[in-house]
Amino acid sequence: MKQFYLTDLDKTFLRTDLSISHYSRKVWNEAVERGEKLSIATARSYTGVRKLLKELHLKEPLILLDGVMIASPEGELLHVSALNREIGDEIIETGYKVGGLYPLLVGLDDEGIERFVYPKHRNHYQEELLGTYHNDRRVLDADPLRAMKRNLKIVYMESEDVTAELERALKERFGGTIEIKRSKDPYMDCWFMTVLHAEGDKVHALMRLEEIEEVDRDHTTVFGDSHNDLGLFTAAGRKIAVANAIDELKASADEVLPWTNDEDAVARFLEKEFSIG
Missing domain, CATH: 3.30.1240.10 (Hypothetical Protein, Haloacid Dehalogenase-like Hydrolase; Chain: A; domain 2)
Known part of the structure; x- marks a missing residue:
């Protein structure tokens, strides 16, 4: 079964200035073009995500607004908890x-x-x-x-x-x-x-997304940094915290990366995971 990878954006995949480095963009896009399943889970809206990630290849459904909404990369609503x-x-x-x-x-x-x-x-x-x-x-x-x-x-x-x-x-x-x-x-x-x-959070959204993507929990990897990722970590098979994550999230992680978001932590992990380069 194919692995599914889901990352938080702010202070996890994005740099602190909200930019995406050329390196992170290259790793992400090459992985997607190889057929890897990559997506995001964020508190941001669809419009905000599309603006920030306009140079990323997005092919899988997106978890938006802290899990209230799941949408296709084209903006079609797949699920809403309002x-x-x-x-x-x-x-x-x-x-x-x-x-x-x-x-x-x-x-x-x-x-x-x-x-x-x-x-x-x-x-x-x-x-x-x-x-x-x-x-x-x-x-x-x-x-x-x-x-x-x-x-x-x-x-x-x-x-x-x-x-x-x-x-x-x-x-x-x-x-x-x-x-x-x-x-x-x-x-x-x-x-x-x-x-x-009550069901508008990342953990419920991830469980629904696992059904949409036809992957089970054991084949799901998530990345995060803060309190709103704690629930997300309970619904994934592999939980990875960036170096700048809060201590509570690090304690529940399977792996704490040695790099921060400003050091392209998620991309560095994915590069090694997929043998890119």
Whole structure:
């Protein structure tokens, strides 16, 4: 049975400046052209992934938005785990009551178009993130902020303490109907807390992708660096952490690479794995 390889992007395959080196691009593309099954699992959207990976050969389905969505390289939706409008509105209400915060919404509108909806009253972390979406037609302001028909991610950006308090309140109210991912942002001085459908995470997405790709767990290799890869590691046969990964992920890895993301860790592993060069 053919092996399937799945890598996280930020701080794993991508360099810290979000670039892909000529070396990593060469190794990836040569492996794909040889028939190897390579793909990605990321918190980023389809549009963001296609922009960042425009020079990579992508032939396998992609895990997007932390596992909420699986899409073909051409953008066809293969699976979506979304929060409905009712529970989305309840989460927004709870967040404001507990922390005085309004979130960023990532979802599909009534026509199925991907939207990023920002509250009119934003904190400085949201303002900083919004600046990266200059002239992006997917971005909308909302006042009042209301959930969409299909909410893929509900995202809070604040301090570690505030997001921890909000996480406790949401878990108490919604229990197992939601999944929460909370971690230090690798680029900004804040904590990201993402609220998802209970099955909208990388581990559930990988299990579905294994079915789509017709590979079993023992023939799946994953690469990661952070908290949102911990679940991913539980659904793969071989778990590999890059040198800059958090200690918790390294402890659950089968192998810790001697290279960081800025040293093309994943590509170095793949070059040896496939005897490229």
